[in-house]
Amino acid sequence: MMTTERHSGQSDRRVALVTGGTRGIGLEIVRGFLADGYQVAFVATRGEHVERALESLSCPEDRLYAEAVDVTREDEVERFVERIRARWGEIATLVNNAGISPKRADQDVPWLTQMALQEWARVIDVNLKGPFILTRLLAPEMIAKRYGRIINIGSLAGRAMPLIAGPHYAASKAGLVGLTRAAARDLAPHGITVNCIAPGRILSDLTGPPEAAVNRSALSRIPVGRFGTAEEVAHVALFLASPMAGFITGATIDITGGEFAA
Numbered sequence: 001m002m003t004t005e006r007h008s009g010q011s012d013r014r015v016a017l018v019t020g021g022t023r024g025i026g027l028e029i030v031r032g033f034l035a036d037g038y039q040v041a042f043v044a045t046r047g048e049h050v051e052r053a054l055e056s057l058s059c060p061e062d063r064l065y066a067e068a069v070d071v072t073r074e075d076e077v078e079r080f081v082e083r084i085r086a087r088w089g090e091i092a093t094l095v096n097n098a099g100i101s102p103k104r105a106d107q108d109v110p111w112l113t114q115m116a117l118q119e120w121a122r123v124i125d126v127n128l129k130g131p132f133i134l135t136r137l138l139a140p141e142m143i144a145k146r147y148g149r150i151i152n153i154g155s156l157a158g159r160a161m162p163l164i165a166g167p168h169y170a171a172s173k174a175g176l177v178g179l180t181r182a183a184a185r186d187l188a189p190h191g192i193t194v195n196c197i198a199p200g201r202i203l204s205d206l207t208g209p210p211e212a213a214v215n216r217s218a219l220s221r222i223p224v225g226r227f228g229t230a231e232e233v234a235h236v237a238l239f240l241a242s243p244m245a246g247f248i249t250g251a252t253i254d255i256t257g258g259e260f261a262a
Contacts, residue, residue: 013092013147016241017084017138018042019071019130020098022053024204025153028230029095032238034059041084041091043069043098071098071130074137081137090141093241096131096176097153101169111166120168127172128179135183139192148192149241150183152176153233156200156256163221164214173198177252184250193249195240200256203227223258 016033020026021042033040034057044050047068054066065087069080084091100123105114131152142148157165158173165173177196184194201207201218208215210227219227233255239245240253254260 014038015084015088015091016040016093016095017081017091017134018095018097019134020044020153021066022046022049024206025199025202025230025233026095026097027053027056028234029097029237030057030064032231032234033093033241034063036238038093039063039065039088041065041080041088043067043071043080045070045098071133072125074133077133077137090145091138092142092145092147093149093151094134094138095151095153095237095241096134098130099127099153099155099169099172101165104166115166115168123166123168124172124175127169128175131176132179135179135194139183139187142192143187143190146191148187148190149245150187150192150194151237151240152180152194152196153237154180154196154198154252156198156254156260159198159252159254159260164218180252181250188249193240193245195245195248195250196252197233197236197240198252198254198256198260199228199233200254200259201227202230202233202255204230221259222256223261226257228255228257 014037016038018026018030018040021030022044030040030042045068050066050068057064067080069076071077102119104111135150154176155173157170158177162170180194180196187194203210236253236255
């Protein structure tokens, strides 16, 4: 396995793990960390998505590492983290971005009544259990080094009445805000910050084209009059991971073009 030489304690802080790093916001966060000099590991559930993302990033092996991992399976996550540590040392920055948002089967039926328990459980597992597993797994080494950055990617749907996302997605993202605050309280005395980013309507291959009916409707609710970009979310993640953000913890930062404030 390839390793990199570390010259100081500061370099130990330049290893980042991003979940759901193959598309949309996650991929842009990976790009941003790479551009800023980090060594970056990322995961996604589907191997073909991982391979496609690696090809698009075209980065040397000593800077980028990825695998297909199910973030809800603690054993898989633990093995992947051990492989990262063997390559680069301890992970100083964690971005919990992996998430799923199933679509409504029938627009005329209340979403709660048509939702199977299995669907509810899967969304809660990926969107909330996954971040808990990784936070609990990485926190001890962050505590030992007295440094860490944990960034959870939430959603406007967890902050306001969900107009597009389902009850399971909204509940999971609201729960992520609560997890952020609880973890921030526990970890702040150890030099670790925990924050949440709550994007609104961010255009990507996951949200579809601007002219789609759901996007036209969403645009009418955004005071700045445009959609957000994945790059804008990535910039905030990079800031929260930086030494400049050391006095920010337990916060949820809304990137909604004013929709949440409105």
